[in-house]
Amino acid sequence: MRKLEFVCATAMALLAASPALAQKAAPAADDANAEGITDIVVTAQRQSESLQAVPIAVSAFTAEALEAQQIENASDLQLTLPNVTFSKGNFTGSSFTIRGIGDLCVGITCDSATAIHVNGSPLIGTRLFETEYFDLERIEVLRGPQGTLFGRNATSGVVNFITAKPDLTGLKVGGDAEYGNFNAYKLKGFFNIPVGETLGVRLAGFYQKRDGYTRNLFDNSRIDGRKQYGIRGSLRWQPTDTTTVDLMGYYFHERDDRLRSQKQLCQRDSTGVLGCLNNRRDAGLTNANSTFFGVLASREFLAFQGIPSAFGLGSVYGPDTNAGSTLPSSVRQVRTDFNPEYFTEEEQYQARIEQQIGSFKLQLTGLYHRTDVDSRQDPTLSVANRAIYAPALNTLAAAAAGAIPGFPIPASYFSPIAAALTPNGPNGQLCTSDTETTGTGAFGGHRICAASPLEIDRSSGKNRDYSAEAILTSNFDGRFNFLLGGIYVDSKTTDGDYYVNAFGIDYVSGLLGTFNSAAAGLQPSYLGSPFFRNATPNFRLKSYGIFGEAYVDITDKLKLTAGLRYNNDRKSVTARSTLASFLTPFGSSSLFSSPFRYGFAATGAPLSARLQPFDADPRTACLITSTTASGILTAANVSGCEDFQVRKVNFSEVTGRAVLDYKFDDNHLLYASYSRGYKSGGINPPLQPVFAVAESFKPEFVDAFEIGSKNTFANGAFRFNLTGFYYKYKSLQLSRIVARTSVNDNVDAYIYGLEAEAIIKPSRSLLVNMGFSYLHTKVAADKFLGNPRDPSGGRSDSVIIKDITNGSNCAVRPNVAGNGAGANAFVTAVNGVINSIGASRAPGGVNPAPLQAPTAFPAGSGIGSTGAFSVCQILDLGAQGRIAALNPAFAPVQAVLNSFGSFTVENSGVPVNIKGNKLPQAPNYKFSVGAQYTAEFANGMTLIPRADLTYTGDSFGNIFNGPINKVKGYSQINAQIQLNGRDDRWYIRGFVQNLANNNATTGLYVADQSQGLFTNVFTLEPRRYGIGAGFKF
Secondary structure (H helix, E strand, O other): OHHHHHHHHHHHHHHHHOOOOOOOOOOOOOOHHHHOOOOOEEOOOOOOEEHHHOOOOEEEEEHHHHHHOOOOOHHHHHHOOOOEEEEEOOOOOEEEEEOOEOOOOOOOOOOOOEEEEEOOEEOOOOOOOOOOOOOEEEEEEEEOOOHHHHOOOOOOEEEEEEEOOOOOOOOEEEEEEEEEOOOEEEEEEEEEEEEOOOEEEEEEEEEEEEOOOEEEOOOOEEEOOEEEEEEEEEEEEEEEOOEEEEEEEEEEEEEEOOOOOOEEEOOEOOOOOOOEOOOOOOOOOOOHHHOHHHHHOEHHHHHHOOOOHHHOOEOOOOOOOOOOOOOOOOOOEEOOOOOOEEEEEEEEEEEEEEEEEOOEEEEEEEEEEEEEEEEEEOOOOOOOOHHHHHHHHHHHHHHHOOOOOOOOOOHHHOHHHHHHHOOOOOOOOEEEEOOOOOOOHHHHOOEEEEOOOOEEEEEEEEEEEEEEEEEEEEOOOOOEEEEEEEEEEEEEEEEEEEEEEEHHHHHHHHHHHHHHHHHOOOOOEEEEOOOEEEEEEEEEEEEEEEEEEEEEEOOOOEEEEEEEEEEEEEEEEEEEEEOOOEEEEOOOOOHHHOOOOOOEOEOOOOHHHOEOOOOOOOOOOOEEOOOEOOOEOOHHHEEOOOOOEEEEEEEEEEEEEEEEEEEEEOOEEEEEEEEEEEEOOEEOOOOOOOOOOOOEEOOEEEEEEEEEEEEEEHHHOEEEEEEEEEEEEEEEEEEEEEOOEEEEEEEEEEEEEEEEEEEEOOOOOEEEEEEEEEEEEEEOOOOEEEOOOOOOOOOOOOEEEEEOOOOOEEEEEEOOOOOHHHHHHHHHHHHHHHHHHHHHHOHHHOOOOOOOOOEEOOOOOOOOOEEEEEOHHHHHHHHOOOHHHOOHHHHHHHHHHHHOOOEEEEOOOOEEEOOOOOOOOOOOEEEEEEEEEOEEOOOOOEEEEEEEEEEEOOEEOOOOOOHHHEEOOEEEEEEEEEEEOHHHOEEEEEEEEOOOOOOOEEEEEEOOHHHOOOEEEEEOOOOEEEEEEEEEO
């Protein structure tokens, strides 16, 4: 009922915004262009039209408007647009969200929901959101599904960057320089020269450098700075009045210390089961005992494996490496022992021919595009306390020196670990594997050494794509016209990798490999790779689309637009994940050159002595089919054991739109539209270890209904546009982080909202622009997912488990609600089984580091259940009545476990229904207002002060909502004053952005459970001020 009321109210408002049929519209003034609001020509329908005549919700910014409103990048652009937000995201991504829909799908095989175009050509994986805008003719932002004309990945809308073209009328030169706080300076310039009457060339570029916004208290340096430049060259040739040829080349380069994630916040969990709690975002560090290297290097895990607990870097029940550390409360301060490294570059080459042929126009466009990005930083922005590791490092040194009396394993097995990780002894520098491609890390000589144990993650990828498009449009004098087009896109991504490296991973990889190889009588080895690497050496997208629209003037005032598009996508991906996957002899040149890549199985040896092969593809069973005398196996001895997971998927769909628009007169337009949007599905990456997630995700579809009105009043002095919309999404793609990897699900959703934009120019001197939007989003159907922040699902009778074998969380849920006591007793008993396994492997039969019973979380945690360290797989065996599968001797224990009740082990946490939750990155309100006044002097000079205020309302950082994921509303104030010379030949400007120095959070995402569930937040840029000067002639 509320939806119907909203739609009716919107329709009434739109009719009110248009003139009544009985009224006579005021005639436009003859000097409207001089005194009124300047009209803008856009290409929202793939042909040049007045913005006010296009029946689409579109905002456009000319070069003058971009300068006046201090719009220099994507963050600035989104502030003044209704129902548009921009935020950084996971890894090296970002999201430009329109009407609640952005890049909610994260991964190499995902398509962007917002199509990014340059001069109408699609860009895949562009870095345009990181660069500064320069020498643009205009930016067009189309809101709502635009798939018919712009492609299958335009379900939320389109951002189209129109570059400045050569001007054939004469020589033009311009440049400006700017200096501000943070030692920031920026240079821009262009040079336009005609070569004869039919040929012109334009060159433009920018250079920017500034100090970082963030202070690193570790070494008192500034990080998150910028050092980037871009150049663009354009050529236009008009050999005849009916032929235009445009060529464009662009290059962008950045190498600096940009931060991918700005600040980590955490309500610290003293139990270590979660790492961070679910109630607040405090200035705190995660409990490092919750991380996957924290549990794998713990005394408890090593004792379970039969390895002397003295080698453990710590205890999951003791102080962690972040204990006692303080996190600066300021979002502009961090403490990290690894300064970030960021590199990206981009190339664009475009060619276009437009040929007028009688009543037809043919446009042929080709684009080649290449990007490269490589980023490294400390993912937790912290400094670990190495003192926690001291006892274990002393034990390692003693073992490497053969100084442990009676120790059964020769020193030669330990000395390679000590040489690689502590080359100067246990009190010297600690070495961590570099983020490199051989997979050998520190044990192959690829290492980074420092006084503290480092943690580094790296996100990288190379992409190249090209497209070819043809569009034929008609320009008949009659009531019918049409547009026909076709496009082909080929995109290839290589080296799309994500790494997580940490000293603790190197240590435990070496230690586990050493004990396993020694037990099997094999040469000294480590478990490779000694770091996590999710590798995608190849992703390929081949897509083509055929589209067309018909335009029918039913009457002089009523027009029908109807369009269809067929799109076909073929995706293929090759990927794998490695982390301590198989034995690799010390000194190996590469991970997959290891003789144990296919396992180890000696003829006549017991099955328990075998080592399993590596398998990147869980779909096929990986089996040892034959043995050898030496035990060394090759591909001929195994089946179903794949080096990579290879997947191919195909998607095809027909979409379209229909629009009715009624033109009351030249100043008033009313339209209603229906459009069908589509975005192809994709493939989730392989996980390490393997978790139960869908292998692929489905395409998403949207049925979008929109009604809008575009109006000009008061002889061109007042422009007012109003739009209402309602979306019904099917299988909306949504990302979450599992095992350090982004996987995607599908949900259904409803979205509706209202947008208003106004420009007022009551006099030649005064200009005011305003915008307002309201947005309501919600998940429409039942969808049950485990909330990583609270795996108990809000149930106080569950027990949250931190798995000591991989760092993930599961939950033990009683099948009879309220049996929390039974769940705690069940976990305690299973931990007793695990402890007995460790005892059976320990000298003397005593487990020196046993797992403990569940314990309550701290008060104010937002978690009502208890938590414990355990092994989810063994708990699951007990819940299924199969504990004897571990060892027949445990059969009597099953009866004890059954006495506590029946239980289910939820590997992703107790599922909660997210139906009714709001979509992430979807602020409920946005408001902006800006005003400028032009004071004219008798000598021809002008002085223009301008101020802008924007407000962005509340939103949520992820689909689970709740207070901890809430992004509160925030405002920003910008101001400037500019003195222009006669005929605007020069200017001097003073400016300030974020006048109030608001540090508000603009977006967030949560790390996965094996990294401690800390929250990465992004904020407004700090207050910036400075002066600039420029010229133009």
